Amino acid sequence: MKYQLDATNLLCPMPVIRTQNRVAELAEGDILEVRCTDPGVLHDIPAWCRINGHEVLDQHRDDASIIITVKVHGD
């Protein structure tokens, strides 16, 4: 399943916390698309994914936002 999360206008680490909490509710293989505005997420969300064993499928900018696509992996 594919899900979306709006983390715009939040400064790090809030987008990471929101991503973390949302991922905790998802199942292995689910995809979460996180929309953010703080460029700090380009560093922090991938770092969070590496640590916790999830995968960043894509990150790109559109207009004023940054979109990071995360694939949820199990433990």
Place this chain on the structure above:
Amino acid sequence: MTQRKAVALISGGLDSMLAVKMIQEQGVHVEGINFFTGFCVEGHTHAIRNRDQTKPKRNNALWVAEQLGIKLHIIDVIDEYKDVLLNPKHGYGKNMNPCLDCKGFMVKKARQWMEANDFDFIITGEVIGQRPMSQRKDTMPVIARESGADDRLLRPLCAQHLPETLPEREGWVDTSQLGAITGRSRHEQMALAEKWGFRDYATPAGGCCFLTDASYSKKLVDMWQHRGNREYELDDIMLLKVGRHIRPNQRFKLIVARDAGETSYLKGYRKQFTHMAATSHGGPVTLIEGEPTRDDLELAARITARFGQGRNADLVTVEIHPVGGESVELSIPPMPASEIAQQWYV
């Protein structure tokens, strides 16, 4: 033998990093926990200001976790933390930092996490005598007791100087392999960092949060005094980290961006605040907090002009955008620096 599990308080600094490594070396599984109170120095503040652009914009807690190969759980405690800050049983340190209550609160949250996740004990990077308030030999037991962690709280870096804890008694860890560090000298920590190849770690001066900062604390107290209550939201305490805060009188305060990074940050608050910026010249965005009169707004416009490129011009045009009202343009002389009284600066 089942592998024991410890949850570590991770601040992003070197000490908690070393504490984790010491316990990992003993075959214990460690995961990290990091609390976001809203006052943390981490991340965003570097992202806002231009002058900090050369520093890595990493989140140090995440970086530490990655170096150690542990999971990190970041917990939003912004709301719960209000009670810690507003009603600290043990009072404040030199500034508005309620360190002892804060540590007790964080260890308590870690204990709840430990119980919910079936972990065995808690570790922190505390060192006896390192911090005047929370890291003293007589206050360490207070944290253990008030958090309810009791003898499940282990401080690996100075464990040899402290009473035996459960993980030591049960043989989950060997005390002789733990540290005996005391005091403020960082030699032993640096030697351990060298031994384990940790480089490039963060060295925050003063502490892990803005509450130890004198000028931040002053702005926080000023905000409470002028509002007549001590409530706050995340946006309030974030804004205290940004810009020059100038209060010409009791009715209002200006927040003037200091560079382009802060200007774009403050622009994010355009809908919530009356704001202004010069249109005839380059310059900062200013937010206005409070109940300014018309004359106050003119004064604010003159101050805003003073911090822009038109500071030496005869007249600067400033556009004022009241919340929910029509914007107005004023053509005013910038205020000379000498007329901005020193005591206006919060």
